[in-house]
Amino acid sequence: MAAHKIKENLYFVGAIDWNRRLFDSLIPLPDGTSYNAYLVKGNDKTALIDTVDPSKGHELLANLNQVGVSKLDYVIANHAEQDHSGLVGKIASLDPRTKVVTNAKCKEFLREHLLIPDDKFITIADGETLPLGGKTLQFVFAPWVHWPETMFTYVVEDNALFTCDFLGSHLAPHNMFAENCEGFHDAAKRYYAEIMMPFRTSVRKHLERIKGMDVRILGPSHGPIYTNPASITGAYSDWASDAVKNEVVLPYVSMHGSTQKMVDHLTNRLVERGIVVKPFDLVVTDLGKLAAALVDAATIVIGASAVLVGPHPQAIYATYLANALRPKARFASVIGSYGWGAKIVETIQAMIPNLKVELVPPVVVKGYPKEQDLEALEKLADGILEKHKSIGIAG
Ligand code: FEO
Numbered sequence: 001m002a003a004h005k006i007k008e009n010l011y012f013v014g015a016i017d018w019n020r021r022l023f024d025s026l027i028p029l030p031d032g033t034s035y036n037a038y039l040v041k042g043n044d045k046t047a048l049i050d051t052v053d054p055s056k057g058h059e060l061l062a063n064l065n066q067v068g069v070s071k072l073d074y075v076i077a078n079h080a081e082q083d084h085s086g087l088v089g090k091i092a093s094l095d096p097r098t099k100v101v102t103n104a105k106c107k108e109f110l111r112e113h114l115l116i117p118d119d120k121f122i123t124i125a126d127g128e129t130l131p132l133g134g135k136t137l138q139f140v141f142a143p144w145v146h147w148p149e150t151m152f153t154y155v156v157e158d159n160a161l162f163t164c165d166f167l168g169s170h171l172a173p174h175n176m177f178a179e180n181c182e183g184f185h186d187a188a189k190r191y192y193a194e195i196m197m198p199f200r201t202s203v204r205k206h207l208e209r210i211k212g213m214d215v216r217i218l219g220p221s222h223g224p225i226y227t228n229p230a231s232i233t234g235a236y237s238d239w240a241s242d243a244v245k246n247e248v249v250l251p252y253v254s255m256h257g258s259t260q261k262m263v264d265h266l267t268n269r270l271v272e273r274g275i276v277v278k279p280f281d282l283v284v285t286d287l288g289k290l291a292a293a294l295v296d297a298a299t300i301v302i303g304a305s306a307v308l309v310g311p312h313p314q315a316i317y318a319t320y321l322a323n324a325l326r327p328k329a330r331f332a333s334v335i336g337s338y339g340w341g342a343k344i345v346e347t348i349q350a351m352i353p354n355l356k357v358e359l360v361p362p363v364v365v366k367g368y369p370k371e372q373d374l375e376a377l378e379k380l381a382d383g384i385l386e387k388h389k390s391i392g393i394a395g
Pocket of ligand 1: 079081082083084146165221222
């Protein structure tokens with residue numbers, strides 16, 4: 001995408017990556033992504049806020065050229081991960097006068113990862129300002145959303161806050177402004193689940209800080225820009241709260257149909273009890289959708305066939321991810337089937353120390369589920385309903 005004017009002397013100069021389908025060799029990107037860099041032109045100095053993924057460097061340079069910038073005084077590094085900082089050293093090296101402006105922790109990372117020399121840096125403190133002439137940058141430290149060195153940059157005169165990954169979305173936007181960009185809410189929720197959910201305490205803290213500022217433009221480093229910041233900060237407040245919904249997320253894997261039969265039976269019994277159920281067959285599941293479903297659910301049930309003496313590796317993988325993402329679920333259970341023996345429940349239970357959940361009695365059966373096994377699943381549905389009632393989310 002070409003450079004895009006946001007306000008007078010404030011531009012988007014980043015790049016849209018329509019075709020990227022995987023991030024960090026882990027996260028599916030069904031809708032591509034963008035690497036948002038912003039240019040602030042003062043009367044005296046010019047600053048670039050973040051760069052782009054190195055694969056898109058030519059687009060960043062073309063955009064700087066388009067807005068008539070041949071010399072940068074400052075490159076602001078809000079975050080050291082290389083989809084934003086991968087070109088910081090290269091851009092700063094184009095002119096010996098260009099300085100990299102960041103905090104001490106980010107400087108340490110940039111030196112380690114990108115071998116940027118010490119004399120290129122200006123190190124700033126939380127709240128410090130940097131005048132550009134008619135535009136003033138203010139730096140707001142925001143550690144742990146999602147790295148320890150993350151900070152935001154506020155353009156004081158424009159009430160514009162640039163939050164790097166925080167409040168972003170992996171979405172190649174057809175319109176740079178969220179209000180005109182279909183699908184931004186779902187993309188932002190998915191991004192929150194994949195990247196920010198493990199840091200809910202920090203998320204809430206930084207949301208409060210933003211709410212105390214007069215922010216009228218909010219520019220993350222992925223996805224569209226917000227001209228109504230409350231549309232995303234309000235959604236984040238909801239997602240990051242402790243409130244859960246009357247929902248069960250049920251990631252599962254079935255080898256010969258026995259676990260599938262159990263999943264179907266439990267799903268139907270839960271639905272009959274007014275509970276929203278989101279089953280995910282792990283063989284075909286988009287992990288981003290599973291992560292997004294974990295944001296609100298009160299209960300997680302893992303469904304697993306047995307392989308050798310433990311849960312199927314697909315169930316192990318999903319359990320590992322759920323534990324790492326630290327969703328706010330309050331209850332958990334396990335269902336599954338084995339051929340000749342397996343420690344399915346013990347293995348899964350030992351893998352979820354980060355989940356502050358109460359275990360609802362699991363149902364694990366030998367072979368195909370029989371009448372008494374289906375009755376046990378009915379009892380599990382009753383148990384989950386009772387737990388949801390106990391926290392006031394089911395009638
Ligand atoms: Fe978009 Fe943490 O990098």
